[in-house]
Amino acid sequence: MPTTISQREHIDTILQTVASPEAGQPPSDNTIISRSWRRCIDRYGLDPARPTPPRYVPGATLRERQDQADDLLQVARAGVEQLYRQVAPLGYVVLLTDARGIAVQFLGAKADQREHQRTGLYLGADWSEAHAGTCAVGTCIHERSALTCHHSDHFSAHHIQLTCTAAPIFDPHGQLLAVLDISAYRSPTARDSQTFALQVVRFTAKMIEDAYFLQRYGDHAILCLDRSREFVQINRRFLLAIEPDGRLVAANTAGRKLLRHHQLPLPEAGEPRPFQAWNIQDLLDAQADEILGIPHHSDDRVRAFHTRRHREIHFATLIEPPRRSASGQPSQHDSSLAPLEALADDDPSMRDTLTRAARLRNEPINILVIGETGTGKERMARALHESSRRHDKPFVAINCAAMPESLIESELFGYEPGSFTGARSKGMKGLIAQADGGTLFLDEIGDMPLQLQTRLLRVLAEQEVLPIGASRPIKVDLRVVAATHRDLRELIHTGRFREDLFYRLNGASLRLPPLRERADKGYLIRRLFDEINGERDSRVRLRGDAMSALLAYPWPGNIRELHNALRFALATCDGDEVVVDDLPEECTHGQLAHPGASRGCSDSSAHPATAHTPQQDLLYRALVRHQWNISAAARELGLSRPTIYRRMKRLGIVPPNQQPAD
Numbered sequence: 001m002p003t004t005i006s007q008r009e010h011i012d013t014i015l016q017t018v019a020s021p022e023a024g025q026p027p028s029d030n031t032i033i034s035r036s037w038r039r040c041i042d043r044y045g046l047d048p049a050r051p052t053p054p055r056y057v058p059g060a061t062l063r064e065r066q067d068q069a070d071d072l073l074q075v076a077r078a079g080v081e082q083l084y085r086q087v088a089p090l091g092y093v094v095l096l097t098d099a100r101g102i103a104v105q106f107l108g109a110k111a112d113q114r115e116h117q118r119t120g121l122y123l124g125a126d127w128s129e130a131h132a133g134t135c136a137v138g139t140c141i142h143e144r145s146a147l148t149c150h151h152s153d154h155f156s157a158h159h160i161q162l163t164c165t166a167a168p169i170f171d172p173h174g175q176l177l178a179v180l181d182i183s184a185y186r187s188p189t190a191r192d193s194q195t196f197a198l199q200v201v202r203f204t205a206k207m208i209e210d211a212y213f214l215q216r217y218g219d220h221a222i223l224c225l226d227r228s229r230e231f232v233q234i235n236r237r238f239l240l241a242i243e244p245d246g247r248l249v250a251a252n253t254a255g256r257k258l259l260r261h262h263q264l265p266l267p268e269a270g271e272p273r274p275f276q277a278w279n280i281q282d283l284l285d286a287q288a289d290e291i292l293g294i295p296h297h298s299d300d301r302v303r304a305f306h307t308r309r310h311r312e313i314h315f316a317t318l319i320e321p322p323r324r325s326a327s328g329q330p331s332q333h334d335s336s337l338a339p340l341e342a343l344a345d346d347d348p349s350m351r352d353t354l355t356r357a358a359r360l361r362n363e364p365i366n367i368l369v370i371g372e373t374g375t376g377k378e379r380m381a382r383a384l385h386e387s388s389r390r391h392d393k394p395f396v397a398i399n400c401a402a403m404p405e406s407l408i409e410s411e412l413f414g415y416e417p418g419s420f421t422g423a424r425s426k427g428m429k430g431l432i433a434q435a436d437g438g439t440l441f442l443d444e445i446g447d448m449p450l451q452l453q454t455r456l457l458r459v460l461a462e463q464e465v466l467p468i469g470a471s472r473p474i475k476v477d478l479r480v481v482a483a484t485h486r487d488l489r490e491l492i493h494t495g496r497f498r499e500d501l502f503y504r505l506n507g508a509s510l511r512l513p514p515l516r517e518r519a520d521k522g523y524l525i526r527r528l529f530d531e532i533n534g535e536r537d538s539r540v541r542l543r544g545d546a547m548s549a550l551l552a553y554p555w556p557g558n559i560r561e562l563h564n565a566l567r568f569a570l571a572t573c574d575g576d577e578v579v580v581d582d583l584p585e586e587c588t589h590g591q592l593a594h595p596g597a598s599r600g601c602s603d604s605s606a607h608p609a610t611a612h613t614p615q616q617d618l619l620y621r622a623l624v625r626h627q628w629n630i631s632a633a634a635r636e637l638g639l640s641r642p643t644i645y646r647r648m649k650r651l652g653i654v655p656p657n658q659q660p661a662d
């Protein structure tokens with residue numbers, strides 16, 4: 001690469017600084033940077049006059065690194081996306097690298113993908129100091145602290161237009177887990193312009209680190225300490241995981257610093273010392289049960305303690321572990337409620353609906369389930385049935401909208417032998433009678449013809465059904481659950497629904513929120529994925545990047561769309577995992593980059609008219625890049641040759657020399 005004048009000056013500055021620190025003009029009086037320059041030359045043998053182009057690890061290695069970081073990636077997702085929303089308008093991209101500097105997550109504008117790939121600000125890029133020279137990620141890994149690498153702080157002349165700021169993320173034992181980085185191509189010359197960037201990245205890295213900590217030690221009591229009573233519940237500055245007897249198990253970065261300050265350092269990861277060396281009483285001047293009982297001894301759930309050494313005041317609050325029964329297992333509810341509980345995780349509307357459903361499940365009243373199409377009304381009806389005392393009796397579902405009007409009466413009420421032309425000679429038991437003792441589910445009740453509404457009303461009022469052509473009614477014991485996505489009051493108003501039937505059916509109502517409003521999408525995705533997976537011969541895993549894309553997608557209300565997307569991904573994926581490229585194209589149209597697209601860039605005009613899914617796109621581009629050399633494309637994509645052939649066949653990609661002549 002020919003060097004420009006400013007690059008030439010940059011190279012000279014590095015060489016002079018390293019040769020004689022006093023003579024050179026470091027870009028800032030930043031010893032971290034000049035130390036790193038020296039390492040680049042002395043230890044890694046890098047030459048500032050020969051800038052190395054970005055290095056990308058092969059696809060298979062990237063996937064391996066992403067798998068290893070999967071737990072963190074899942075926890076970090078919300079934080080990384082929030083950070084991206086904050087900094088993208090200022091022209092930054094966001095990278096999360098593993099502890100060795102390989103970018104395992106990337107967020108940046110898709111429109112600038114070629115520039116990202118050219119600079120190395122992309123998935124799979126190696127930002128270790130040994131390869132990229134002085135840079136925010138690599139130098140942060142070495143220094144184990146947050147820093148900005150601004151313009152000519154970078155070792156490589158290739159990077160001097162960039163400003164990059166990175167912060168480390170440590171695991172609960174002090175081991176480096178990952179590095180969070182934001183980088184921009186254009187920024188003011190002054191280094192101070194990045195002060196804010198440093199604060200945001202540090203803050204987000206701490207948030208991710210603490211979220212990971214809380215997840216890892218979710219089964220322990222976690223003591224949160226702060227020097228301020230007002231902020232201790234919000235800041236959670238120092239986090240310490242403790243055993244019921246007060247032994248310290250782990251601490252976040254700030255917590256480990258606090259312990260060191262009080263001469264109680266926790267062993268670092270891999271150290272041979274016994275792990276639970278200290279008790280919380282060694283830190284705070286209080287009995288362990290006083291500390292573990294904070295929530296019960298204090299109105300605002302905060303208590304002040306003196307530290308044993310230094311007599312500093314710290315305010316403490318406690319995150320209690322899940323309650324355990326006498327058997328040591330987390331306390332169990334009534335197991336018959338399991339079908340209802342399985343419908344949702346932690347969504348506020350669903351929580352209210354399910355509490356109500358649990359109370360109503362054995363009450364002798366009919367229930368109306370209300371919700372948009374595909375929000376799980378039938379699921380709810382089944383779960384009500386399965387968790388009720390009627391669970392061993394039939395559940396009969398009828399879709400009032402789908403049944404032809406000519407058949408609906410005979411299907412519902414049944415008929416006597418020979419009661420009309422075309423009837424079966426033995427007669428037929430109607431669906432209502434089949435549901436005797438159990439639950440009758442009337443879906444799309446708003447579409448039931450008026451004349452049948454009258455007959456249904458009679459069945460409900462008298463608990464008996466009169467088959468067509470019969471002279472005597474049959475007694476039935478029914479619980480009716482009806483469902484609708486329509487506004488029944490509006491239908492009553494316009495004369496299309498009987499008001500008296502509405503009150504019969506609406507003994508109580510349960511409302512289901514649309515998917516777009518649900519806070520437990522992650523749970524629904526995992527649950528549906530497991531269900532579809534369970535129907536298959538071989539089991540497949542949903543990888544973190546696919547999960548992130550599914551969570552980021554603005555789903556409309558209908559859960560069926562999510563179901564279809566997962567079914568598609570499971571049907572088309574290769575191997576034993578679903579990755580982001582296996583998802584339908586519309587799910588990946590957000591800002592998230594695809595891991596598979598991380599190698600090289602190509603002319604977008606190379607798209608065949610038929611190639612439009614990410615999988616097709618990716619494979620096609622790789623094949624074009626390698627002049628249809630299957631082995632080379634396979635190597636680049638980290639796949640085997642048979643897999644490439646299989647995918648080409650499945651995705652309808654035909655090499656030019658095998659295409660039929662016009």
Ligand SMILES: Nc1ncnc2c1ncn2[C@@H]1O[C@H](COP(=O)(O)OP(=O)(O)OP(=O)(O)O)[C@@H](O)[C@H]1O
Nearest residue numbers: 343344372373374375376377378379527559560563
């Ligand atoms: N809580 C849930 N957990 C997992 N999957 C669910 C849940 N609720 C609904 N689904 C899935 O979503 C799809 C739609 O569910 P369901 O048929 O119960 O909705 P509905 O509201 O009755 O639909 P419609 O309005 O079309 O009658 C089904 O594939 C179902 O398996």
